[in-house]
């Protein structure tokens with residue numbers, strides 16, 4: 001149902017017993033925002049999917065649909081109540097503009113407004129990369145690449161760990177790149193360039209490459225990474241479910257990398273590899 005509705009709408013959220021905002025016991029709620037002109041089509045699709053489920057003998061009752069008018073900014077802002085200043089890794093404090101918690105001695109501050117881009121430090125896949133970057137802090141990094149930059153959070157981490165380095169933040173999503181630009185300015189970081197694109201659009205070779213994307217995207221790209229990492233350079237991969245980590249490791253070893261360390265948090269895993 002969510003897939004079908006998702007094709008017609010601007011965004012879909014599923015709530016059930018395992019999500020931050022829960023649905024009632026035994027229930028699943030699909031929240032979707034659509035433009036007024038496609039509302040009738042969305043409602044018809046819901047009925048059609050419900051009909052197909054019933055015909056296939058799937059118990060989809062009781063199904064109810066509630067509609068409400070909302071402004072785009074309201075949808076965009078709902079999640080903000082869940083993003084508070086968060087300590088990440090040993091030294092980072094990630095702060096949204098609406099929770100400007102004072103820094104303690106030694107804190108490295110990242111002020112962030114992720115907009116609709118991913119990357120508040122609240123997700124384990126981001127935190128795992130930040131922890132692995134801190135492990136690499138003594139390495140010489142003159143150039144880094146943040147592939148799939150989202151909000152730009154990892155670029156801002158790297159720019160603080162290696163202040164003399166030049167960074168490149170890249171995302172396939174122009175909105176993410178625009179958000180990264182804003183966040184870099186907010187943090188007065190002028191050492192990171194931004195670009196909309198994918199790995200093949202990047203001729204630069206880096207000492208450190210960070211890629212928190214997902215296994216399904218990263219594995220097919222494994223053979224394209226070595227040309228973007230200097231010999232002896234580091235590659236940190238995240239966004240992997242723990243059960244995918246071994247297959248991802250194997251693919252990147254086959255591409256010429258060696259595994260240096262792996263970290264796990266919740267059901268997520270991240271790898272630190274060396275070329």
Ligand SMILES: C[S@@+](CC[C@H](N)C(=O)[O-])C[C@H]1O[C@@H](n2cnc3c(N)ncnc32)[C@H](O)[C@@H]1O
Pocket residue numbers: 117118119120121125126129147148149150151152153154170171172173176197198199212213217239
């Ligand atoms: C999980 S978010 C990571 C955001 C941020 N780097 C972090 O660690 O929190 C993954 C990002 O990768 C981007 N992305 C997905 N596929 C991509 C690809 N093939 N090339 C570049 N970026 C991609 C998405 O648009 C998204 O912004």
